[in-house]
Amino acid sequence: MQHSSTHRTPAARRRRALAALAAAALLATGATACGSGDDGTGEREGVAEVSGTADTKQATLLDRPFDKPDLVLTDTEGKEYDFLEETKGKPTLLYFGYTNCPDVCPLTMSNIALAKAELPEADQEKLTVVFVTSDPERDTPEELGAWLKGAAPGSVGLTGDFATIQAGARTLGVAIEPSEVKDNGDVVSTHGSQVLFFSPEDDKAHVLYTEGVTAETFEADFPKLVKGENP
Numbered sequence: 001m002q003h004s005s006t007h008r009t010p011a012a013r014r015r016r017a018l019a020a021l022a023a024a025a026l027l028a029t030g031a032t033a034c035g036s037g038d039d040g041t042g043e044r045e046g047v048a049e050v051s052g053t054a055d056t057k058q059a060t061l062l063d064r065p066f067d068k069p070d071l072v073l074t075d076t077e078g079k080e081y082d083f084l085e086e087t088k089g090k091p092t093l094l095y096f097g098y099t100n101c102p103d104v105c106p107l108t109m110s111n112i113a114l115a116k117a118e119l120p121e122a123d124q125e126k127l128t129v130v131f132v133t134s135d136p137e138r139d140t141p142e143e144l145g146a147w148l149k150g151a152a153p154g155s156v157g158l159t160g161d162f163a164t165i166q167a168g169a170r171t172l173g174v175a176i177e178p179s180e181v182k183d184n185g186d187v188v189s190t191h192g193s194q195v196l197f198f199s200p201e202d203d204k205a206h207v208l209y210t211e212g213v214t215a216e217t218f219e220a221d222f223p224k225l226v227k228g229e230n231p
Contacts, residue, residue: 059231065204069168073160076145091226092128092198096169098135098189099147106151113152115218123226129155134176134191201228
C-alpha cells in the first residue's frame, strides 16, 4: 500500500526515485498497450482457486499450487534456457509481458527489482526473476536484454516460439493472445498481469500477485519467499 506521508527515509526516497526513472525511460520505448488478460472471448482462462486476503495488492495463496511450465526458450544471450532445469530448487518469480508495454510491465518489473535489491546479497543471488515475452516476434534476445537492463537488472529474459510461450502460460492460468495492430497503428500484446512465485521447497507456485502490487509489498514478502515460506 502506498504511503501518503511526506516524511520518508532516504532508502524509501531512493526507491521511489529509481522507480520513477525506470518507468519514465521505459514509457518512451513504445506506444503500445498491455491487454486485459482475457482470452479474447470475454471469458477468463484458468481461474485459480485461492485463499487468504482478497486484497489484490497483497499476495494471494493458491489452494491448488501450479506446477512449473515445461518451457524451453531462448535467453538474452541467444542460448537455450530450460526453465524447469535452470530454476529447479530455486525461489523463482515468473512474469509474462513485453518490452513495448507502456505501463504495467515496466512498473511491475521495476517494483520487483527494487524489492530484490533490498534483500541481503546472498538472498539476491538465490532469487531468480524470469520475464517471458508475450510478443516474441518483436522481442528478440537483444531487445529483451537491453530492456531488462533498465527495467530489472539481473533478471532472466526469455523469448521463442509464440505457441510454446502461450501454452506454457495457459498451464498457469495466464492468458496470452497474439499481438495485433490497432487502427491507429499501435501494436498491442494482450497478456495476463499475474506474477507467480515458485517455492524452492517443491518447485510449485503457491503464491500469486496481481496487478497493482507495490514494491513495498514485494519487499516485505521476499525474505520469506526466498526461504520457501508463504508471506
